[in-house]
Amino acid sequence: MHFQIDRSLKTPLYKQIAKYIEEEILDGTFPTDKPLPSERTLATELGVNRSTVVTAYDELEAEGLIQRIQGAGTMVTRDIWGMTKKRIPRWNQYIEAGSYLPNTPIAQKIRKHTAEDTLINLASGELSADLFPLNALRNIMATRSFIGHLGYDHPLGNVNLRQTIAKHLTYSRDIETDANHILITSGAQQAIHLIIECLLKQGDSVVIEDPSYHYDLQIFKSAGIQTFFLPAGKDGIDPQGLINLHKRHRIRMIFLNPIFQNPTGTLLSIERRKEILDLSAEYGIPIVEDDPYSLTAFSHEKISTLKSLDMNGNVLYVSSLSKIVASGLRIGWINGPKSVIERISDVKQQVDFGHASYNQWIANDFLESPFFEAHINELRNKLKIRRDHLIYYLNFYLQDKVEFEIPKGGIHLWCKFKEEIDEVKLLEESMKQGVIFVPGSTMGTKKGYIRLTFAREKEENIKEGVYRLSKALGKISKWMG
Known part of the structure; x- marks a missing residue:
């Protein structure tokens, strides 16, 4: 041959x-x-x-x-x-x-095994079922008649829901807006994808945080977008690094998750938030603010979003109900300049002809009801309890092997091993022990980190999950030694 x-x-x-x-x-x-x-x-x-x-x-x-x-x-x-x-x-x-790239093999493996629901899940960014406001939603569906229609809705989404979201943003997040500046999307994920597809072109350069949830999004590569990284420390990214990147690469857009960031759980300081907005205005670079967690502050304080501080219309604000109400509702939104919203809406119509009417009706009635604020307060309290359990048992079972910043909101804890460790091998061994997490290398350039999420499991499972993680770490350490 x-x-x-x-x-x-x-x-x-x-x-x-x-x-x-x-x-x-x-x-x-x-x-x-x-x-x-x-x-x-x-x-x-x-x-x-x-x-x-x-x-x-x-x-x-x-x-x-x-x-x-x-x-x-x-x-x-x-x-x-x-x-x-x-x-x-x-x-x-x-x-x-196909022009759209698949998820990385590790991401595919994590999604496959979390879907099977056979492992203690410290990987998924989804709320556990007991954190969903099921009783409130059942009450709404049982006592209030569906008042919408079942045909295609307005290109921007149901007008009642958009008006309710506008009121919600004004009251809960200090963002002054109206229904004409809001587009309903199928969660924040679709919102980000639409922004990339509509407003950027092949060869454009964007900035994302390192580490970041956006680091693992193949949509950037699929669209031919160049991504440049700014390290996210305990106070968020350093604005001066943005200037240096822009001078070298002519940055077209900045993607930030400034409040209880995924995966680090950190809060971009108010000084840095203002400085980034000033730089955005000086250089004319738009910012995409991804804000799933600002309402989860364990102190119950109201935290200023970039959008609420934006006096120049430079911020496209993305949020959803996925991380605070129920991911299955698939209700997200983009808030921005009217011309931009209409451009993105046009493409969304080409993709799916708009969002499901029934889901929009349920979301609207829940946001308008007194149930919503009561649910958010209860959610904060329960998430704080789970965070505290995770921290306690990390210290108990792993002692001086790890270090982390304690998040003041959100659902993630970013954990660093003090000794060199292969986090992918640790994942493989942990799955054998019956627990799953996200290796840090899938979310950033640094090695030796893992992301642990405390929203999906109850307290007793968090304890058992950390114990199983410690067993897996012990085996990995022996092999590496």
Whole structure:
């Protein structure tokens, strides 16, 4: 065989083998009346594991190019050039050719295992079911009739909900606005994606925090956007670093999560918030403020958002009910200049023709009701209890092995190991022990960190989860030692 594996390529070995065999089939080198080399023979000839050849053959079989016949071996599909000319689409090539990049393998693994609900979940950013205001929502649905219609709604979203959100922003977050400056989205995630797709173009440069939830968003890479990082310390990012990045790269947009940031839980100081707004105005750089957590301050104080301090209209404000009411409602919003909101709305209409009417009705009635404020107060208190449990048992089980800043709100704790540790290997071992978290390397450039979330599990599970984490760390430390 004249084919040789090229181990210097990034292309997996099995894909190289599959591509070679496919080309040989199509030019007639491998006929339909003779078997292909056996898996063991081909593996020996190419100097690879038999499993690599098995995977290559699996891919070719999925594409309809070969078939395995008991007693005859692996054969080229007989009717590949037959009169029917029926072919199975080469789905793997379509999958790989899509312009929208898949999540990273680690992110996919975490989502898969958290969805199975078999592990103690210190990874998910979702509230646990007992933190949802179920009784209040049931009361609303049982006592108030649905007053909307079931056709397509206004392009910006239901007007009643937008008016209610405008009042909510004014009262709860000191943001003066009206319904015409608000677009309803399917959570904050869709809002951020729409902003990127509508307002940026390939080659543009943006700034995100390091670490950051945005660090793991493949939408930036899919859209051809260059991301530059500003370290997020205990007081948030240093505004002077923004000046340096802008001079070198002509920054087009800044993405910030300034209040109880994901994953660090830190609060961007009021001095830095004002300085960043001044720089935004000086250089004409818009800011996207992602604010899921400002209402969760454990002190119950009202914290000034960037948008509430913005006197120049430089901030696009993104928020949702996902982290404070229920993620399944899929209610988020963007607040910004009317022209920008209408531009983004136009694209949203192309994607989904607007948001579900029924969900908007429930969200509107809940926000208008006295249940909402009572729920937020209860949520703050319960999250604080869970945070305190997490801190206590980290200190109890891990003692001097970790360090962290204590978050004053939100749902995340950013944990640093004092000794060098491979957090990905720790994740693998932790899953064997029955607990899952997010490795820090998926959210930033630094190593040796993990994100622990305290919103998804009750107190007793938080205790057990930290215990299992300590067992996994003990095993990893022995291996590394």
